[in-house]
Amino acid sequence: MDLTIESATVNPRTGEVIISGTVTCSEPATAFVNISVTQPVGRLKSVQGFANTSLPCDEDGESYTTSAFASSGTFKPGNAVLQGLLTACDPFGCGQEITPPQAISLRPQK
Numbered sequence: 001m002d003l004t005i006e007s008a009t010v011n012p013r014t015g016e017v018i019i020s021g022t023v024t025c026s027e028p029a030t031a032f033v034n035i036s037v038t039q040p041v042g043r044l045k046s047v048q049g050f051a052n053t054s055l056p057c058d059e060d061g062e063s064y065t066t067s068a069f070a071s072s073g074t075f076k077p078g079n080a081v082l083q084g085l086l087t088a089c090d091p092f093g094c095g096q097e098i099t100p101p102q103a104i105s106l107r108p109q110k
Helices: none
Strands: 002-010 017-024 029-041 045-057 062-068 078-090 093-098 102-108
Touching: 002 029, 002 078, 017 029, 017 045, 017 078, 029 062
Parallel strands: 002 102
Antiparallel strands: 002 017, 017 062, 029 045, 029 078, 045 062, 078 093, 078 102
């Protein structure tokens, strides 16, 4: 199984981060995608939020789009770190994959 984070944009008015990517599973399964978004604010603070979605997953890959709002504060255009957790379940059990933290520039949504 594999989880990619391909793009992330932010709505400057609402602070909503829109994240898109692909999930791939070796066998048909249900994929649960969880992505954390952390954005530094100044030198000592950060804003954090979480995005979640579920979708069918197979060897051909499936695209996903999900969104996150900050739990306190507001996301803005600029640097952020995203990290994903993919849990894929079929009738025989579940497996997990954690992506390494990925630095990304949140660009304004058009």
